Amino acid sequence: MIKVMLVDDHPIVRQGLRLVLSVNGEIDVVAEADTAAAAVEQARHQALDLVVLDLNLPDQNGFWVLAELQRIRPELPVLILSIQPEEHMAVRALKAGARGFLNKESAPEELTKAVRALVDGKRYISPRLAEWLALDVSGHRESLPHERLSDREYQVMCLLASGKSISDIAAQLNRSANTISTYRTRIMQKMAIENNAGLTEYALAHQLIN
Numbered sequence: 001m002i003k004v005m006l007v008d009d010h011p012i013v014r015q016g017l018r019l020v021l022s023v024n025g026e027i028d029v030v031a032e033a034d035t036a037a038a039a040v041e042q043a044r045h046q047a048l049d050l051v052v053l054d055l056n057l058p059d060q061n062g063f064w065v066l067a068e069l070q071r072i073r074p075e076l077p078v079l080i081l082s083i084q085p086e087e088h089m090a091v092r093a094l095k096a097g098a099r100g101f102l103n104k105e106s107a108p109e110e111l112t113k114a115v116r117a118l119v120d121g122k123r124y125i126s127p128r129l130a131e132w133l134a135l136d137v138s139g140h141r142e143s144l145p146h147e148r149l150s151d152r153e154y155q156v157m158c159l160l161a162s163g164k165s166i167s168d169i170a171a172q173l174n175r176s177a178n179t180i181s182t183y184r185t186r187i188m189q190k191m192a193i194e195n196n197a198g199l200t201e202y203a204l205a206h207q208l209i210n
Contacts, residue, residue: 002119003047005031007039007065008054008081013104017052017081020108027115036060040068048076049119052111053098055082055089056209060172061155063096070097077118081111084207086129096151100124145191146208153190156183160196161203 004021006014006029014032021027031046033039036057043051051069055062062080069076077099082089090101099118102111106126114124125133149157159169166184170177193199203209 001028002026002115003028003030003049004115005029005033005039005042005046005048005051007033007036007051007057007062009034009056009058013054017111020111021115023108024112027112034058036062036065036068039065040072043069043073043076048073050115051076051078052081052115053078055080055084055093061158063093063151063155066093066096066098079114079118079124086126089208090125090129091133092147092151092154094123094125101129102126144206145193145202146206148190149187153183153187156180157187157191157199158203158209160184160187161199162209163196163200 004027006017008014008017011034014034018029021029031042031048033042036059039051039053053062053065057065062082066078069078078097079100079102080089080093080098081102081104083104086101086103093101100114100123102114102124103126110126117124146154146157155173156169159172164172166177166180169175170180173180187199188194191199191202193202200209
């Protein structure tokens with residue numbers, strides 16, 4: 001049996017994923033987590049073959065979970081399953097160590113196919129994303145402003161766009177307020193946006209936050 005952990009803060013989503021995966025007699029959901037901290041803690045102790053991970057979690061960004069799993073369980077494949085558009089997040093996620101990326105609007109059978117591919121040691125992206133990457137590599141696509149951000153800048157940008165204060169972000173990321181302010185300045189410069197309201201408008205328009 002393929003032992004899977006689901007990481008998503010919505011119980012209905014986890015239930016739906018469990019049902020989709022249970023149709024295949026080879027896949028068993030043995031663990032669930034609704035926060036980043038719970039996901040990392042379970043990964044330390046559970047026997048797992050794969051993690052299905054959402055990027056939007058209440059306590060930490062999914063990229064933090066991905067980094068922690070890379071540190072403590074580097075052999076454990078991670079499939080990102082996100083509401084965010086593939087073309088906006090997939091490359092960043094794959095570079096960060098994910099073995100596959102799917103949008104939550106993908107067909108159920110595609111999820112099962114992705115799980116099998118990752119457990120077999122392969123990587124998985126959808127045909128739609130493969131076509132988009134081909135355009136990107138060929139130079140026929142203009143990059144978006146948020147794609148110029150580093151992983152940490154992107155994380156801070158999403159938190160700012162979600163309405164978090166600099167002090168809140170500093171506490172969550174275990175950084176000083178001055179460091180977060182510096183990130184904010186860089187983000188505004190790279191994205192040519194003047195204020196937090198502009199960041200929120202941009203992030204909502206590009207489905208980077210819910």
